[in-house]
Amino acid sequence: MSSKREYTLEELAVHTLRVLRSIGLLLVCQPEGDKPNVMTIGWGMLGVLWGRPIFVIAVRPSRYTFELLERAGDFTINVPSRGMENVVSYCGTVSGRNRDKFKECNFTAVPSKSVHSPIIQECIIHYECKILYKTDLVAKALPKVILDEWYPQNDYHRLYVGEILHVYADEDYLEKLP
């Protein structure tokens, strides 16, 4: 098992964005008294807001993760390692409402340093995020091309602005990148 250590946001951002745009990242959320759930995300933004390091995610109200985020108030973002392509794909196609994706995927939930939602041990880069702000996308402010492409069912995303409280990675993460 690789030991994990802290890196700067800048060092990890390049790999995080590349994997986000290729196979996707794993978003984990676990409210108190519930089991952890994971979903695959292909969208996300990172940077700085209010003088803090920030990770923004977009989740539709129909998603099981939406209910969990509302109750938990925090989440983790996990960058999968090489060889996890199939489970990342699987976690993007089934809902955790009636199944335990952590179990099915043989994921190990490891306690975070600063939020309730755990990280996935088998992943290589981890962001622990506390939700600071959320806002629902409004149809009338969206261009027609976006409405047509993404919202034929009026299922507008809620944007969650998460403060990155910790970001860390496996010491050998560079060798394990997908």
Added chain:
Amino acid sequence: MSSKREYTLEELAVHTLRVLRSIGLLLVCQPEGDKPNVMTIGWGMLGVLWGRPIFVIAVRPSRYTFELLERAGDFTINVPSRGMENVVSYCGTVSGRNRDKFKECNFTAVPSKSVHSPIIQECIIHYECKILYKTDLVAKALPKVILDEWYPQNDYHRLYVGEILHVYADEDYLEKLP
């Protein structure tokens, strides 16, 4: 004069985030029939939304750039080179409402490939962004710690979600980074 060429978002993101968090980036906006204006930003987020590369900026309504963004509908983000620290600081402290910061700073406005707002030739990395969506931060959804720290005058930022239509850099940008 260095020639500029396209790079991937990932390649440039790491440097963009580092400069954003150290000296700041230069946001340029120019509506039709107006002169270009520049302001320094220390906040910003980049990544993916709606399947598109995205740069998000936050601007207060009191800023001159706010009026310009509303009229222009686009902007560019420019990463300064080493040696530009003083002008970046200057562009963050004075308003362009009654002065020409491009002239004062000896910036060369070069036409963009795909938006009306120009880039700054003297910078080394450039993002051309078209505004796809905007949303005003709402006080009641913000934590008290953020309200106290950033909004004692209720001057809430508007978030502008810009689609990155082009991103490019000087061929020797690595040698010229601040």
